[in-house]
Amino acid sequence: MELNLMPTKVVASFxxxxxxDAPKASSQASKSLYRADxxxxxxxxxxxxxxxxINSSLLNCxxxxxxxxxxxxGFVITLSLFxxxxxxxxxxxxxxxxxxxxxxxxxxxxxxxxxxxxxxxIVVFIxxxxxDSLSTARFALVGLANIYLYNIGTxxxxxxxxxxxxxxxxxxxxxxxxxxxYPLIFWILFRLYGRRTSRIFIAILLISCLxxxxxxHLLRTDYWAAFFLMPSRFWEIGAGVLTxxxxxxxxxxxxxxxxxxxxxxxLLVTLLASLLAPLTKAAQMTPVVVVxxxxxxxxxxxxxxxxNPLLSRPALFLGKISYSLYLWHWSIIYTARxxxxxxxxxxxxxxxxxxxxxxxxxxxxxENPFRHASWGxxxxxxxxxxxxxxxxxxxxxxxxxxxxxxxxxxQQQELFNLQNWIGKSKKPCxxxxxxxxxISKNIxxxxxxxxxxxxAIVIGNSHSEQYRAAxxxxxxxxxxxxxxxxxxxxxPPTTMSKRYKQKGCDIYGTEVKKYLDxxxxxxxxxxxxYTVTDLLISQELNLHISSLATSLANRGAKLVLLxxxxxxxxxxxQCESRLLPYRLGILxxxxxxxxxxxxxxxxxxxxxxxxxxxxxxxxxxxxxxxxFSIRNQLCPAEECRRKFNDGTPVxxxxxxxxxxxxxxxxxxxxxxxxxxxxxx
Numbered sequence: 001m002e003l004n005l006m007p008t009k010v011v012a013s014f015x016x017x018x019x020x021d022a023p024k025a026s027s028q029a030s031k032s033l034y035r036a037d038x039x040x041x042x043x044x045x046x047x048x049x050x051x052x053x054i055n056s057s058l059l060n061c062x063x064x065x066x067x068x069x070x071x072x073x074g075f076v077i078t079l080s081l082f083x084x085x086x087x088x089x090x091x092x093x094x095x096x097x098x099x100x101x102x103x104x105x106x107x108x109x110x111x112x113x114x115x116x117x118x119x120x121x122i123v124v125f126i127x128x129x130x131x132d133s134l135s136t137a138r139f140a141l142v143g144l145a146n147i148y149l150y151n152i153g154t155x156x157x158x159x160x161x162x163x164x165x166x167x168x169x170x171x172x173x174x175x176x177x178x179x180x181x182y183p184l185i186f187w188i189l190f191r192l193y194g195r196r197t198s199r200i201f202i203a204i205l206l207i208s209c210l211x212x213x214x215x216x217h218l219l220r221t222d223y224w225a226a227f228f229l230m231p232s233r234f235w236e237i238g239a240g241v242l243t244x245x246x247x248x249x250x251x252x253x254x255x256x257x258x259x260x261x262x263x264x265x266x267l268l269v270t271l272l273a274s275l276l277a278p279l280t281k282a283a284q285m286t287p288v289v290v291v292x293x294x295x296x297x298x299x300x301x302x303x304x305x306x307x308n309p310l311l312s313r314p315a316l317f318l319g320k321i322s323y324s325l326y327l328w329h330w331s332i333i334y335t336a337r338x339x340x341x342x343x344x345x346x347x348x349x350x351x352x353x354x355x356x357x358x359x360x361x362x363x364x365x366x367e368n369p370f371r372h373a374s375w376g377x378x379x380x381x382x383x384x385x386x387x388x389x390x391x392x393x394x395x396x397x398x399x400x401x402x403x404x405x406x407x408x409x410x411q412q413q414e415l416f417n418l419q420n421w422i423g424k425s426k427k428p429c430x431x432x433x434x435x436x437x438x439i440s441k442n443i444x445x446x447x448x449x450x451x452x453x454x455x456a457i458v459i460g461n462s463h464s465e466q467y468r469a470a471x472x473x474x475x476x477x478x479x480x481x482x483x484x485x486x487x488x489x490x491x492p493p494t495t496m497s498k499r500y501k502q503k504g505c506d507i508y509g510t511e512v513k514k515y516l517d518x519x520x521x522x523x524x525x526x527x528x529x530y531t532v533t534d535l536l537i538s539q540e541l542n543l544h545i546s547s548l549a550t551s552l553a554n555r556g557a558k559l560v561l562l563x564x565x566x567x568x569x570x571x572x573x574q575c576e577s578r579l580l581p582y583r584l585g586i587l588x589x590x591x592x593x594x595x596x597x598x599x600x601x602x603x604x605x606x607x608x609x610x611x612x613x614x615x616x617x618x619x620x621x622x623x624x625x626x627x628f629s630i631r632n633q634l635c636p637a638e639e640c641r642r643k644f645n646d647g648t649p650v651x652x653x654x655x656x657x658x659x660x661x662x663x664x665x666x667x668x669x670x671x672x673x674x675x676x677x678x679x680x
Contacts, residue, residue: 040315042322045069046069053333064285070175074242078186078240084096109386112172135148136149145169145172154224164334178230208238208242211238223283329355450479456471457516458480467657471669474669534607549624565631628669633665644664
């Protein structure tokens with residue numbers, strides 16, 4: 001039965017402006033699927049991602065290289081499916097799907113399993129909080145890493161996300177979920193329309209438009225859903241599908257190929273400019289990258305240029321090994337960071353060379369051999385092995401997660417039993433981005449001020465939320481709510497614009513203040529903390545906090561300003577993880593670092609002194625303002641404590657507490673508040 005899609009003639013007429021029909025698709029079966037320029041684009045994409053992950057300041061939006069991969073996947077998979085159907089016109093749905101999935105398993109699974117296995121072993125031995133990484137690894141093996149990362153509240157751009165050794169597998173999840181549904185969509189559409197690829201084009205275009213609409217909507221309401229989830233990414237892969245349908249499957253001949261190839265340098269410059277854009281423009285740059293990549297693929301069917309950088313030998317080499325490079329680069333960066341290596345040029349170069357060497361080794365000895373090896377006499381057997389092997393690895397990882405506290409010495413159990421840093425909240429009240437459309441809903445969901453209960457409310461950024469466990473411990477009979485935001489604090493717009501680039505910072509403080517003015521009650525307490533730098537300390541901040549204090553005093557509420565930590569360098573904050581292999585007997589000699597955090601060498605030492613003075617002046621004017629000062633307890637002398645007496649580490653990263661460390665500060669917070677005269 002043929003569906004009557006009204007836009008068919010309109011789209012076909014529009015397409016005729018650019019294309020003229022050529023021989024039927026069946027004649028395409030004998031042609032090679034390989035396009036050298038596609039490998040060149042893969043090289044461009046993977047290099048951009050690696051540079052961004054080594055040092056994001058060099059290429060702010062380099063992670064959009066993943067979006068280039070999405071477009072390429074749509075193009076290549078569609079071309080493969082059309083050629084398969086041309087060669088096997090009588091294949092039924094079951095055989096069609098089995099053959100497709102078996103090819104995908106042979107292509108993707110061996111290198112992924114090798115990376116997951118080796119990286120998981122590294123995580124177990126050098127990470128003091130391995131659980132999130134190992135859980136992500138399990139979900140990565142079944143193509144669901146993106147959903148898992150979204151569900152645990154991952155902010156891809158945050159420092160805490162970098163503690164996950166399998167962060168890069170989110171994009172594999174998006175592609176694998178696409179691979180799961182797209183062959184069925186393709187088969188149904190091909191059965192309905194046969195060689196009338198204009199109808200198939202319209203159907204995919206409609207699905208892609210719906211996906212793009214959901215992407216635009218989610219950017220305003222749930223940014224990380226738009227980022228991580230496949231339905232809001234389908235349009236990007238769909239762009240590659242549409243390019244293939246327009247270019248290959250009706251065997252269109254471009255009327256003006258030389259004109260398109262003449263603008264290839266402009267397209268490449270456009271791609272590069274998009275990747276160099278500020279991080280705050282990443283969402284706007286995504287459609288630019290997708291469209292530009294599609295046009296490059298469209299224009300590159302023939303090489304009319306005498307010099308095409310995408311066809312250079314280095315580009316073709318990197319393109320061929322791009323999958324292995326992408327898999328391994330994050331494992332190497334994660335390991336380097338965990339071992340305390342900085343982003344100095346020498347270390348960055350070492351990471352690049354190591355990534356290239358291991359990526360090539362993975363391609364040469366794992367990815368390519370397994371892809372072309374015989375896994376069985378039928379594709380059904382290949383599919384079975386492709387399911388059983390990752391299942392066994394998942395079971396092994398799950399067992400390791402359960403037994404991890406028992407296979408290590410008792411004195412190390414505390415390290416492995418730590419919950420994740422409190423700033424890495426799995427609840428939606430430590431948010432990533434805000435818009436004027438969703439902030440009211442978010443505040444009302446997070447700050448549920450019941451009428452007959454005392455409330456403690458935490459606002460600010462992660463330097464506020466890291467104390468939430470301390471506040472909950474100090475005030476066990478209180479209702480502790482929080483509404484905090486990555487990269488944004490409660491401060492004046494003048495300092496906010498200089499310090500933060502996160503979307504929604506401009507409305508966070510204003511809307512929180514409006515809510516507190518309307519809902520705060522007598523005896524409630526508001527806790528506020530800051531990332532203390534010289535840019536923060538100003539007369540504007542003094543007046544801003546004073547205004548909040550006055551507003552709270554008028555309603556009988558209190559304000560507690562939270563101290564900030566001395567900033568440790570990466571080597572110091574990750575000291576425990578680097579000593580772990582030595583303590584377990586894996587290394588015979590301890591690392592040379594002595595794990596000392598010297599407060600006078602902290603880069604925010606002078607800023608914190610200024611902050612103390614500012615808080616003191618505010619307290620002199622406002623009787624309802626209190627101060628929780630913790631630096632003297634953590635740093636009673638020149639050297640700061642890096643762990644408590646029971647072995648619990650203090651620092652999760654350079655400037656944040658572990659949640660368990662925060663919890664241990666609860667009694668001290670309560671003592672200080674009571675000593676200051678606050679009735680609890």
